[in-house]
Amino acid sequence: MDKELIIVLDFGGQYNQLIARRVREAGVYCEVHPYTMTVEELKAKNPRGIILTGGPNSVYDPASPHTTRELFEMGIPVLGICYGAQLMAYTLGGKVSTAPVSEYGKTEVDIDDKDGIFKGVSDRTIAWMSHTDYIENMPEGFVRTAHTPVCPVAAMENREAGLYAVQFHPEVTHSEEGFKMLSNFVYGPCGCSGDWKMDSFVEETIENIRRQVGDGKVLCGLSGGVDSSVAAVLMSKAVGKQLTCVFVDHGLLRKNEGDEVEAVFGPEGDYDLNFIRVNAQQRFYDRLAGVTEPEKKRKIIGEEFIRVFEEEAKKIGAVDFLVQGTIYPDVIESGLGKSAVIKSHHNVGGLPDHVEFKEIIEPLRMLFKDEVRKAGLELGIPEYLVFRQPFPGPGLGVRIVGEVTAEKVKIVQDADAIYREEIAKAGLDKEISQYFAALTNMRSVGVMGDFRTYDYAVALRAVTTSDFMTAESAHLPWDVLETVTSRIVNEVDHVNRVFYDCTGKPPGTIEFE
Numbered sequence: 001m002d003k004e005l006i007i008v009l010d011f012g013g014q015y016n017q018l019i020a021r022r023v024r025e026a027g028v029y030c031e032v033h034p035y036t037m038t039v040e041e042l043k044a045k046n047p048r049g050i051i052l053t054g055g056p057n058s059v060y061d062p063a064s065p066h067t068t069r070e071l072f073e074m075g076i077p078v079l080g081i082c083y084g085a086q087l088m089a090y091t092l093g094g095k096v097s098t099a100p101v102s103e104y105g106k107t108e109v110d111i112d113d114k115d116g117i118f119k120g121v122s123d124r125t126i127a128w129m130s131h132t133d134y135i136e137n138m139p140e141g142f143v144r145t146a147h148t149p150v151c152p153v154a155a156m157e158n159r160e161a162g163l164y165a166v167q168f169h170p171e172v173t174h175s176e177e178g179f180k181m182l183s184n185f186v187y188g189p190c191g192c193s194g195d196w197k198m199d200s201f202v203e204e205t206i207e208n209i210r211r212q213v214g215d216g217k218v219l220c221g222l223s224g225g226v227d228s229s230v231a232a233v234l235m236s237k238a239v240g241k242q243l244t245c246v247f248v249d250h251g252l253l254r255k256n257e258g259d260e261v262e263a264v265f266g267p268e269g270d271y272d273l274n275f276i277r278v279n280a281q282q283r284f285y286d287r288l289a290g291v292t293e294p295e296k297k298r299k300i301i302g303e304e305f306i307r308v309f310e311e312e313a314k315k316i317g318a319v320d321f322l323v324q325g326t327i328y329p330d331v332i333e334s335g336l337g338k339s340a341v342i343k344s345h346h347n348v349g350g351l352p353d354h355v356e357f358k359e360i361i362e363p364l365r366m367l368f369k370d371e372v373r374k375a376g377l378e379l380g381i382p383e384y385l386v387f388r389q390p391f392p393g394p395g396l397g398v399r400i401v402g403e404v405t406a407e408k409v410k411i412v413q414d415a416d417a418i419y420r421e422e423i424a425k426a427g428l429d430k431e432i433s434q435y436f437a438a439l440t441n442m443r444s445v446g447v448m449g450d451f452r453t454y455d456y457a458v459a460l461r462a463v464t465t466s467d468f469m470t471a472e473s474a475h476l477p478w479d480v481l482e483t484v485t486s487r488i489v490n491e492v493d494h495v496n497r498v499f500y501d502c503t504g505k506p507p508g509t510i511e512f513e
């Protein structure tokens with residue numbers, strides 16, 4: 001039997017990933033596709049239901065993204081959300097116009113009919129609104145199922161045709177009973193039973209990889225980060241020694257990180273794979289000598305990384321597949337969202353030009369970060385790897401302001417290790433999204449014992465954020481900062497001052513360069 005699938009068609013709204021995530025939380029597999037997906041392509045995927053997302057446009061503007069009547073006549077249940085709801089009304093002959101006033105934020109919605117997706121929902125519920133247009137007249141065959149003082153039709157349904165529309169956003173948690181509504185849609189009209197679970201994803205993916213790879217050779221770049229580790233373990237469970245993982249130690253990793261990665265994935269580790277560690281530290285330091293400009297540093301690290309990887313790959317010879325740890329937000333950000341530019345500099349190096357391979361495998365392409373972590377746990381990867389905080393590809397290269405030298409790397413590694421240890425000791429590690437020590441290029445006068453010092457200042461950073469696009473500086477307890485400061489100046493040579501960075505993002509970035 002076919003796996004249950006819900007397809008979200010993306011009309012450019014900001015909550016589109018959330019919709020997919022909620023549907024999966026309800027136990028049904030869900031993929032987001034651009035709204036341009038054709039009816040034939042949709043049919044070929046055989047979804048149980050389709051959800052049309054919100055979007056910033058007006059349906060009566062000819063330049064806005066539209067869809068065809070056919071989409072609503074395939075016999076597949078459709079739920080339109082916000083712009084998606086208006087699009088359904090408009091396409092099927094209803095009237096959409098500018099509302100007398102916009103509704104924004106938490107709004108009381110009166111439910112008029114509970115035979116469809118509002119089953120079990122309160123008579124008056126709080127839902128999240130964000131619209132300037134509204135449905136003035138419903139198309140034929142629809143009944144109104146909810147309203148607000150502003151919206152005569154805050155929701156409508158044509159149950160016979162399997163069509164459902166809500167003006168508000170059930171996917172955000174501000175909509176208090178939104179999850180129930182989405183669950184009602186997938187379990188009711190779509191007839192899903194909820195077969196999506198992480199263990200079945202893992203098993204299925206392993207089987208699919210086996211089928212796809214056959215007896216081919218696979219190459220994987222392993223960074224020790226969550227995504228590439230989970231991808232590598234999935235591959236190793238599927239094809240064992242047909243997989244070679246190349247781990248480039250660029251000398252800009254956190255303290256002991258290279259050895260930790262080797263301990264897990266190397267010959268003494270837990271997995272069946274070929275592991276190659278390339279100790280390229282000196283090469284990177286040589287190329288970075290004298291370079292102070294941040295973008296130039298990033299570029300050098302990215303290019304050198306690819307070069308080292310390619311050289312190793314050449315030694316292995318032609319491979320059939322190259323594994324990438326791409327996860328779902330990367331796909332969205334590079335494909336549809338406007339954050340493409342922000343993200344592109346994050347993917348260190350990009351794809352190697354000179355590695356011979358036939359196909360790319362991206363086993364995590366459909367997963368969100370928290371799902372990748374769940375898969376990691378399911379696969380038995382050590383927790384400290386699974387719950388690692390984000391670490392940028394250029395590593396400490398962007399946490400050392402100005403020129404990178406081996407000496408400075410050692411300073412920042414030691415300071416950072418102390419900071420992380422104390423944060424964990426204080427039980428704060430789960431509350432803070434990202435925290436690390438950086439090395440400023442400032443040196444200043446201090447006094448140590450009877451001696452005058454002229455040494456570096458370390459900056460401590462800790463931020464809380466939900467999406468890493470914006471962030472707040474974390475309010476760390478003073479005693480923790482005090483302990484960290486005193487340990488750093490006492491235990492790390494060449495540091496005589498410690499600063500705490502109180503800047504949010506914007507105007508600061510999380511990293512220093």
Ligand code: XMP
Binds near residue numbers: 347348390511
């Ligand atoms: P910024 O410094 O731009 O960082 O506020 C936002 C998030 O992205 C991470 N980051 C990177 N990740 N390669 C990556 O894989 C990079 O080049 C890179 N630069 C920044 C950063 O750690 C933070 O989580």
